[in-house]
Amino acid sequence: MIRFGVVGTNWITESFIEAARTITDFQLVAVYSRTEEKAKEFAEKHDVKTTFTSLEEMAQSKDIDAVYIASPNSLHASQACLFMNNGKHVLCEKPLASNSKEGQFMIDTAKRNNVLLMEALKTTLTPNFQVIKENLHKIGKIRRYTASYCQYSSRYDAYKAGTVLNAFDPKFSNGSLMDIGIYCIYPLVVLFGEPKEVKASGYKLASGVDGEGSLLLTYDDMDAVIMHSKISNSYLPSEIQGEDGTIIIDKVNPPEHIEIKYRDGSKEVVSIQQDSNSMVYEVAEFIKLLKANQLESSINSYHNSLITLKILDEARKQVRVIFPADQQVNL
Incomplete structure (x- = not known):
């Protein structure tokens, strides 16, 4: 079984859990929320015993193999890197990062720690x-x-x-x-x-x-x-x-x-019938890769995620949309 923790307790996490529980080898073991009340409420709803209000403690847990990150976009890079530096595999909601600089840092961190990092862009x-x-x-x-x-x-x-x-x-x-x-x-x-x-x-x-x-x-x-x-x-x-x-x-x-x-x-x-919860396929891909000891998806690859981030960077530059994350020197 791949023991998952989830970061984020919003509707997308609900949908993720619903989809993931249809996949063999998925096991939800931990929930993170900033508040203990919310963490316990969400964990009880999904029959999970372990909760965290500290990301550092969650990242260091020996009972978690992988995490699904569904926090605000600006937190993806720092949270994913925290978990990867502690040997955890990361399925990160789209967009992978705030910008391509952060995305590259996340990819470098994944490679350095020999863990799987995949962007949860379900369409592809x-x-x-x-x-x-x-x-x-x-x-x-x-x-x-x-x-x-x-x-x-x-x-x-x-x-x-x-x-x-x-x-x-x-x-x-x-x-x-x-x-x-x-x-x-x-x-x-x-x-x-x-x-x-x-x-x-x-x-x-x-x-x-x-x-x-x-x-x-x-x-x-x-x-x-x-x-x-x-x-x-x-x-x-x-x-x-x-x-x-x-x-x-x-x-x-x-x-x-x-x-x-x-x-x-x-x-x-030419279309075919597919699961009504299309997040099933991203979870299946992620777990298939882990079971095969592969550390990168050939579809939602590092290359494709980086090109996408570069396009987003350039488009935002032309529309003059600047994020605080764009000004950060270090993660």
């Missing part, structure tokens, strides 16, 4: 993303990737009423690009690699984070168009356009219905 690990990869050849020379993920945040109402919650606070390295845009960017990187050029625009909120924006990414013989937002909704599908046909993807997070429309007018549905 789902069966239907694999379907997309396997069917790319059918649409001929690929010329354009378009991805739209625009989802009005329930926390935006509080923001407009004068309360800046974590989702719109630069102190936590948040905003539309980091929370929503990454779901469009990471699959692009996995499929097509690093772009030659990044152009970004967006609307910067008074709090200092971006509320929405767009990216145009240039490759040798194709381009990519990305739209993201936390202050409006979009109902557009995403597409990969080729000279012989187009793959239409209902949504990027996660893809569920995938159809190819060929230039001759014919259509082909």
